[in-house]
Amino acid sequence: MSWDNALPLAAKLADSFRETAWERDRDRILPHAEVEQLSTAGVFALTVPREYGGPDAPASVLAEIIRLLASADPNIAQIPHSHFVYVNFLKAAATDRQKQYFFNQILDGARLANAQSERGGRTIASVATRLERSSTGYVLFGTKYYCTGTLFADWIPVLAVLDEAEYLAFVPTGSPGLSITDDWNGLGQRTTASGTVHLQGVPVDQAWVVPRAAALQASSGYGAFAQLLHAAIDAGVARNALDDAAEFVRAKSRPWFEAGVEEAREDPLTAYRFGEVAVDVAAAESLLATAGNAVDTVLAQPSADNAAEASLAVATAKAAADRASLSATNAVFELSGTRSADASLGLDRHWRNARTHTLHDPVRWKYHHIGRSLLGYAPPHHGVF
Incomplete structure (x- = not known):
């Protein structure tokens, strides 16, 4: 798949996903078929570098694809987020041999996921998982x-500690000692399969272990890339909600009696509020x-x-998308x-999805670092900024 035709294809897929988004949310039907459609279309291979046989799609194009998918079903848009983040991680931190191996796997249809967060540590950045x-x-x-x-x-890819340094160990999903519990019970983003991964003596080939430090260097743009895709999901949720609200008011709402109009869409205060949103x-x-153009650079x-x-x-885009969603x-x-x-209408899913996804990292810290930058301080480069 060339990235030149990726946007129209993503728009077409989004239109089909939109038709059954509410049913998936209501009945918690995991989108296995839809994810397979994305794979078959070559979406998961979009950012594999050209020198390794991939389309090498820019981050700006990928962000727009994620936004389009999120405007139909943000659950589906979130599922490949970690995949693209870890492809970008491999670009920044892996050896040439590791890149060759994993990029070939991805071009053949392999998908990456996410096993990073833990509970019980002093902060969300604490890592107790051991690589021995x-x-x-x-x-x-x-x-x-x-x-x-x-x-x-x-x-x-599993984030773990060895000798006080952090590594990502890439583990095949069928590995002995590895189990996945589908126990995600969030009020929104219900079909992202964001469950629990248990690692009990999981063997890892030394060729599949990559030190994390190189990706977090000040020049890498690693955190900005990951956050760009989160912002795209929030922007997609916002557009989805606005479109559904406008359609509902045009087709079903009754006007407030004080407006003195025949249809809800004729109410000037309703039109004004729609304009604000x-x-x-x-x-x-x-x-x-x-922001996508800046990450491309x-x-x-x-x-x-x-x-x-x-x-x-x-950070500016993320703050705006958080507010808009x-x-x-x-x-x-x-x-x-x-x-x-x-x-029965399922319109509440928009708010539930927005409220759940925007919890990924506190937007108040985006404003904090934006403000500090105006006062002469450089932004951090810890992977989530």
Whole structure:
């Protein structure tokens, strides 16, 4: 698949996914068939570098694809997020031999997932999972939570500690000692398969272990790339909610009696509020495009200055998308009236998805670092900024 035709293909797939998004959410039907469609279309291989036989799609194009998918079903949009983050990690930190091996796997259809977060540590960045040496390579011990997409994956990159340094160990999903529990019970993003991964003496080939440090260097843009895709999901949720709210008001809402109009869409205060939300959503989409271009620049020309510019552009887009998604998903009910709260309509999924996904990292810290940058401080480069 060439990335030149990726956007129209993603739009077409999004249109088909939109038709059954509510049923999947209502009945918690995991989108196995839909993820397979993305694979068959070559979406998971989009960012494999050209020198390794891939399409080498820019981050800006990928972000727009994720936004399009999220505007139909943000659960499906979130599932490949970690896959693309770890492809980018391999670009930044793996040896040439490792890149050759894993990029060939991905071009053949392999999917990566996520086993990073833990519970019980002092902060969310604490890592207790152990990578221990063995006579044949390494073994893993630990438990990971919020492991999005693992039920759809062929490989699970596991964040672990060895000799006080952090590594990513790439583990095939059929490995002995590895089990995945489908226990995600979030109020939103219900079909992302963000369950628990248990690692009890999982053997790992030494060729599949990659030190993490290189990806976190000040010039890499690693965190900005990952956050760009999160912002794209939030922007997609916002657009989805705004479109559904407008359709509901046009087709089903009744006007407030004081407005003195025949149809709800003729109410001037309703139109005004729609305008406010539309500006929020359009601003988030525009800032997302700007951030995508900044990430393209740092990935093509790594430098501390380009990385800082990309991080701040992405933080701005993330803050705007956070605001737009929560504003638009609240407006579904505010503007549509009491009838819109009927559970059989499924409009609540927009707010539940927005509220759940925007919890990934606190947007207040985006504002904090944006403000500090104006006062002469460089942004951090810890993987989530």
